[in-house]
Every structure is written in structure tokens, then in C-alpha cells.
Amino acid sequence: MEVPFHRAYTTDREKELVAEAIDSGWITMGPKTILFEEKFKEYCGAKYAVSMNSATAALHLALKAIGIKENEEVIIPTNTFISTAEVVTYFNAIPVLCDIDYKTHNIDPEKIESLITSKTRTIIPVHFGGQICDMDEINTIAKKYNLKVIEDAAHCLPGFYKGRNVGTLSDITCFSFYATKTLATGEGGMATTENEDYSRSMKINRLHGISRDAWDRYTANGSWYYEVVDNGNKYNTTDINAALGIAQLEKLELMHEKRKAIAGKYDRAFAEKMEMLTLKTDRVSSYHLYVIKVNNRNELIELLKKEGISASVHFIPVHMHPYYRERYMYRREDYPVANRVFERSISLPIYPGMSEEQVNYVTEKVLQHAR
Ligand SMILES: *Cc1c(COP(=O)(O)O)cnc(C)c1O
Numbered sequence: 001m002e003v004p005f006h007r008a009y010t011t012d013r014e015k016e017l018v019a020e021a022i023d024s025g026w027i028t029m030g031p032k033t034i035l036f037e038e039k040f041k042e043y044c045g046a047k048y049a050v051s052m053n054s055a056t057a058a059l060h061l062a063l064k065a066i067g068i069k070e071n072e073e074v075i076i077p078t079n080t081f082i083s084t085a086e087v088v089t090y091f092n093a094i095p096v097l098c099d100i101d102y103k104t105h106n107i108d109p110e111k112i113e114s115l116i117t118s119k120t121r122t123i124i125p126v127h128f129g130g131q132i133c134d135m136d137e138i139n140t141i142a143k144k145y146n147l148k149v150i151e152d153a154a155h156c157l158p159g160f161y162k163g164r165n166v167g168t169l170s171d172i173t174c175f176s177f178y179a180t181k182t183l184a185t186g187e188g189g190m191a192t193t194e195n196e197d198y199s200r201s202m203k204i205n206r207l208h209g210i211s212r213d214a215w216d217r218y219t220a221n222g223s224w225y226y227e228v229v230d231n232g233n234k235y236n237t238t239d240i241n242a243a244l245g246i247a248q249l250e251k252l253e254l255m256h257e258k259r260k261a262i263a264g265k266y267d268r269a270f271a272e273k274m275e276m277l278t279l280k281t282d283r284v285s286s287y288h289l290y291v292i293k294v295n296n297r298n299e300l301i302e303l304l305k306k307e308g309i310s311a312s313v314h315f316i317p318v319h320m321h322p323y324y325r326e327r328y329m330y331r332r333e334d335y336p337v338a339n340r341v342f343e344r345s346i347s348l349p350i351y352p353g354m355s356e357e358q359v360n361y362v363t364e365k366v367l368q369h370a371r
Contacts, residue, residue, distance in 0.1 A: 017243035044167030046192035048199035055176030057235035127156035130286030
């Protein structure tokens with residue numbers, strides 16, 4: 001049996017909305033993009049939603065919106081995808097790495113305070129695998145030291161924290177719609193915020209720093225005139241992409257239920273036999289990743305591959321990547337938990353279209369080969 005690591009969950013609805021976008025004659029950012037933003041912010045209960053072409057772009061413009069400066073410090077977990085660190089380097093600011101919690105793989109709030117200096121501006125917690133970080137603790141620390149909080153919620157849609165929706169828990173929240181994420185448009189991202197100035201800044205900078213969305217320029221109520229008021233980027237999304245996003249958002253709850261059911265099956269099969277992530281009871285995960293920790297991680301990946309099962313690893317910690325290690329002189333010994341987690345972690349396939357047979361097959365082979 002073949003079990004890929006991921007497969008996008010799409011139906012005719014995606015094709016229908018994409019066809020509408022194509023047939024409209026306006027295929028880049030336009031009415032569908034605006035509609036997607038409207039629906040997205042409604043879903044999150046956020047005041048503003050700014051779509052972009054990736055979460056990396058959203059994180060970049062979020063840092064720009066809060067006014068990050070050269071040599072300022074941004075605290076991020078070392079266990080993240082490189083985007084979280086990369087965007088900090090765009091400003092010649094410094095990614096300060098924090099170790100993680102062994103049970104959740106999220107940033108350890110107890111280790112944040114000792115990293116704060118007079119140059120610290122921001123904390124970027126990453127909701128690993130879809131479980132929201134300890135946001136109350138993180139926001140309390142941020143308030144005490146007057147720091148901004150930007151969430152990397154690339155894994156976390158939907159996500160609920162003490163009854164609240166992800167997207168409203170900090171200054172700016174950044175989502176990813178990359179092909180493997182829980183809402184997938186191929187490439188795409190979104191930033192939500194309650195702050196009008198941040199929203200305006202991100203809207204301007206996603207399109208060259210132009211003072212007003214350029215798609216408006218070509219409509220009947222638009223005009224040819226525009227002004228460039230900042231050194232922006234080309235980070236806008238397209239109506240084709242937004243069409244996918246709207247269709248995916250419509251089935252987000254269904255997809256979430258399916259992921260949850262698969263996670264439940266894994267949980268029951270692995271109980272007492274495998275080391276799984278701890279899910280806290282005051283928050284709801286998106287179940288983006290299903291991670292177990294084993295003693296033969298590298299071997300297990302190869303053995304599963306021979307059985308037709310693709311597994312993955314999330315993540316190679318930032319402090320291990322040559323560019324970052326050399327530029328910022330990170331020391332491996334400063335991140336003992338992340339090191340141990342990295343050596344032992346394996347992410348198993350979990351996606352809405354997985355069949356019961358596939359889930360059973362994966363559990364059987366994992367139980368057979370894991371040590
Ligand atoms: C996928 C991912 C990103 C980047 O998302 P893109 O939309 O591909 O830019 C950022 N952070 C984390 C934790 C991710 O997993």
C-alpha cells in the first residue's frame with residue numbers, strides 16, 4: 001500500500017470557484033481576494049485580515065508593521081521552519097533562539113525571560129503541529145517587558161485557546177496556505193490583527209508600498225493615480241489562489257473533523273506503546289502534524305519508506321542549519337530539549353483524505369518497526 005505524506009483535500013468546489021475566477025477575466029488580486037479576506041476574518045473573529053502569497057511574506061510584513069529595527073532581537077523557538085528566523089534577518093535584526101517544551105514541542109515560556117535584553121522587541125511563538133502555545137504566559141511576559149507578540153500560526157487553522165479563536169490572541173497572527181497546510185491553496189498566507197495601523201502597513205507593503213490596492217486602478221471606480229509611500233514588496237495573492245482559499249475555508253470544519261478522527265485512531269493504537277505529543281485540555285489543536293518520538297528515528301523513516309509510507313521530520317532546529325549557526329554563533333548545548341526532540345521525532349501521514357485502511361496500515365507498520 002502507498003501512503004503519501006500529504007495529499008490536498010479538494011473537490012469540485014475548488015474547480016468551480018477557480019473557473020469563476022478565470023472566466024471573470026481578472027485573475028490576479030481582485031474581488032475573490034477581498035471576499036476570501038472577508039470570510040477569513042469572519043471565521044477568526046479578527047478585525048483585519050491581509051492576504052499574501054505566503055506565511056513567510058506575512059511574517060516579514062508583520063515585523064515591518066511593528067517597526068522592527070536593525071540589531072533588535074526577536075525571540076523565536078529553535079524548533080521551527082526556517083521562515084520564522086529568515087524574516088528576522090531581512091531587517092538585520094537578530095533571531096534569538098529559545099528552547100522548547102519536551103511534551104508539546106512548543107516554545108517553553110519559562111525559558112523566555114532569561115533571553116530578554118534591552119534590545120528585545122518581539123516574541124514569535126510557533127504553534128507546533130497545530131497546538132497553540134501558552135499564550136497567556138507569553139502575553140504576560142510581553143506586557144511586562146513591553147514587547148510585541150507575532151504568532152507563527154502556519155500550522156494552526158483552526159485552533160482554539162481557552163475558547164478563543166486563533167487569529168485574535170496577539171498583535172499579529174500569520175497563517176500559511178502552503179500545499180501541505182490545513183488550508184491549502186498551493187502557496188498563500190494571511191495576517192490577522194486588531195490594529196488598524198498594522199493592517200494598513202501590511203496592505204500597503206504587500207503591493208510595492210503603493211498607497212492603495214492597485215487592482216482598483218483598473219476597475220470602473222478606480223483611477224490611474226497612485227503614490228508609493230513605503231519600500232514595499234510584491235507579496236499579493238491572486239484571485240485564482242483566493243478561489244481555492246474560499247473553497248477550502250468552506251470545508252475547514254469537515255477537514256478538521258477528519259484530521260481529529262485520524263489522530264484519535266493513532267492515539268488509541270499507540271497508547272502505552274509510543275511517545276506522543278501531550279495535548280493540553282484548555283485548547284484545541286488543528287491536528288496539522290502527528291508526531292511520535294522513537295529511538296530509531298532515521299531507521300524507522302527508511303523502514304516505512306520500504307513499506308510505501310512517507311514520513312517526515314519537523315523540524316531540523318534553526319541552530320543546526322549552517323548559515324544560521326555560523327552567522328549567529330548558536331551553540332548546540334544551549335538547546336538540549338530541542339536536540340533530543342529532533343533526534344527522536346517522526347511525523348506520520350495525517351490528512352483529511354486518508355482512508356481507514358491507510359491509517360490502519362501506518363499504525364501496523366509503525367508498531368512493527370519502531371523501537
Ligand atoms: C510552512 C511554515 C511556514 C512558511 O509558510 P509559507 O506559506 O510556505 O511561507 C512558516 N512557519 C512554519 C512553522 C511553517 O511550518
